[in-house]
Amino acid sequence: MTKINPIRDVPSVRVRAENSAPVNTDGEFVLYWMTAFRRTKFNFALQHAANLAMELGKPLIVFEPLQVGYRWASDRLHRFIIDGMASNQSLLESKQVTYLPYVEPQQGDSKGLLLHLSKHSCSIVTDDYPCFFLPSLIRTIRKKISVSLQSVDSNGIIPIRLADRTFTVAHSYRRWMQKNVMDHWHEKPLEDPTNHLFLPELENSDVQRYVAQWQVADLNALRKPNGLTQLPINHEVKPVEAMTGGEIAARARLGNFINTKLSDYDTNRNHPDFDATSHLSPYLHFGHLAAHEFANAILDREDWTENQMGTPNGKNSGFWNVGDSAEGILDQLLTWRELGFNFAARHPRRVDKFNSLPNWAKTSLEEHSVDLRPHLYSLKEFESASTHDPIWNAAQRELVETGIMHNYMRMLWGKKILHWSKTPQEALSVLIHLNNKYALDGRDPNSYSGIMWVLGRYDRAWGPKREVFGSVRYMTSESAQRKLRMKQYLAKHTPRNG
Ligand SMILES: Cc1cc2nc3c(=O)[nH]c(=O)nc-3n(C[C@H](O)[C@H](O)[C@H](O)COP(=O)(O)OP(=O)(O)OC[C@H]3O[C@@H](n4cnc5c(N)ncnc54)[C@H](O)[C@@H]3O)c2cc1C
Missing domain, CATH: 3.40.50.620 (HUPs)
Known part of the structure; x- marks a missing residue:
């Protein structure tokens, strides 16, 4: 053509x-x-x-x-x-x-x-x-x-079908991405592809004819407080009033992140109290924001030019040669996010399946599936944040009430579901259900990267072997509480009588 x-x-x-x-x-x-x-x-x-x-x-x-x-x-x-x-x-x-x-x-x-x-x-x-x-x-x-x-x-900065292999760890993907990224960096999408179009326009009557008996959506009516009540969808999972969807809101949030949070991202991102991350994953998930726009905005803020680029080294710093915070978020966006797309594009039917885990993790989890669990909870107990652990419960409440969960808490949350479920397979189904039901950014390649990471994907075997986890990485609420600032987070997500 x-x-x-x-x-x-x-x-x-x-x-x-x-x-x-x-x-x-x-x-x-x-x-x-x-x-x-x-x-x-x-x-x-x-x-x-x-x-x-x-x-x-x-x-x-x-x-x-x-x-x-x-x-x-x-x-x-x-x-x-x-x-x-x-x-x-x-x-x-x-x-x-x-x-x-x-x-x-x-x-x-x-x-x-x-x-x-x-x-x-x-x-x-x-x-x-x-x-x-x-x-x-x-x-x-x-x-x-x-x-x-x-x-x-x-979907992202590197085309999802460019790689001819599935990457099993982040550093090998990062090295490959660093070798390839500049070719694709220069092939950006147009900022506004509908500018300067010289196209015939359609009459309303034509549009009515094309739509026939189907009704064009009345978006204003649907956005009113009771606008969704007639639809056969779950009304118990409420809209998140603090997060307006869409491209306009995404752009405003991106600008705000860059102006007020980016400089401290590197030091603060793991501390729940600081709420230091962008909260842009829902916008990336629904395609309201392009990864190109996100990455460009960060590099522009750093006055980055191509001359300052380092050589591919597979490391998560010293490649773009910008500040630590900018380098850190670019790594999330270009390595961790796109690694998930690599798996999903190559294995769309297996991305969420237990048997797609690396062999070492599958074998180890299966060997330990008979271990006695220190606590056992049903989906209902998890969902209603009724475990014995106030830290875990706070994370679950954050998810249910706000539609997002702090990244560090999400890792801990996942690890504890594995710890307190009858089998790793049951843990996987609880994780998928809760994440995808409540998280605005759920149902995404990175839902499965994160959930499968809990069970060993993209990780290595750790020693010593532990009950339930075997060689899969172990995490505890106690050590998270020691390492991280989370007092205000816990207060915010714990009911007064809880
Ligand atoms: C159990 C579990 C479940 C998860 N489920 C999801 C999910 O459903 N959807 C989802 O997008 N991410 C998921 N993640 C990854 C991560 O938690 C979120 O991407 C991140 O918390 C989003 O917050 P943010 O936009 O403020 O991130 P920022 O720190 O501001 O990062 C910017 C962007 O980089 C990407 N990013 C950041 N951290 C990661 C990561 N660890 N893995 C992949 N991409 C990352 C995201 O697109 C994010 O929006 C999950 C992680 C775990 C451990």
Whole structure:
């Protein structure tokens, strides 16, 4: 296919043909089916769809649906996503693009909508996200669609399908990333792919015809206090009022983090009392923020230039040659976050399975599954923060009430679920359920990296062997309390009578 403007081209390693159907040049528009990169800026998938629309001289529809029937659907997740839809609507209002938000009223109502739209379209572009129900949704849909369907990877800075191996430890991924990152750093997505489009626009009556019996979402109504009550989703998991979803809120939070917290990130990030991290993982998860925008903002703050770059050394400092805090957060973003995408992209069906653990960890946990547990709790007891340990209970309450959990507490929280469950397999299912039900950033490749890290993924065998854990790394609340500042954290997340 001839491209019209090489600056706009999306690197081919990020684009996958999902079927062999042709582009229908008689179609009425190009459809961007936005499922994971729910943003208007720094989005390769939107950029690719806009390129196709320009090449064909056709209108572009950005179709952003939200279903109700997926596991863990709740007011919390819906509100955050719908906030994002409202952001997208306002950011695209002045653009030569038709934005079509759809929120499924009852399970099954969305059936047929994408197929209906596809019949009018020239081609469909969607998001290539390697986790949760999205890979299987694409596998199902692609067989039914008779126009070209392409998926585009805008997950991170290194394309998820570049590596030809699965990395088992962070330092080998880091070394590989450091060797490859500059090639991809120069292939950034456009900041605003819908700027300077010269596309025909659609009439409202046409849009009504395409949507037929399906209702375009009324985002204002859905964002009202009782706006979600009619939807068949879990209403007990409440929206997090302190966190508005969407690209506009993400950008504001990023700016605030850089201005007020970045300089102390390195020294403060492990201390729960200091609340020193960005809280941007929910925005990265729902695609409201691009990793490119995040990393760029940090390097800009450091006045970084390429000349100061060190040689690849596999270490988590001295590569970008910026301050310790900037180097630290870039390592989280470029090594730890993208390591999880490497696993999920290569093993989408195994990412959450016990048997995907390294052999040493699996064997050791299985050998110790008969060990006597010092405490045993059911899912219900864990969920209601009713263990004997006030530190663990505080972390669980933080998750349930705020939709996030401090990273250090999350590690401890996970290790104790392993310690206090009947078997490691049961611990895994409790971890997945609680993390994905309550955490705004759950259901992500990094949900599984973190949870599987608790059970040994990306780690090494530790000695001496311990009851229940075997060679898997052990952590205790007592040692966390000794090492970390957490008094205020405990006070904040412990009920007065608790
Ligand atoms: C048991 C367990 C479960 C976890 N579940 C999730 C999850 O569901 N979703 C999720 O995104 N992360 C998860 N993590 C990883 C980590 O806890 C969060 O990414 C981090 O706490 C997010 O907070 P932040 O945005 O303030 O991070 P910051 O410290 O501000 O870091 C910036 C970004 O770097 C990435 N990052 C930071 N720490 C890690 C890490 N350890 N692993 C991978 N990426 C990281 C995140 O994208 C984060 O937003 C889990 C970790 C554990 C131990």
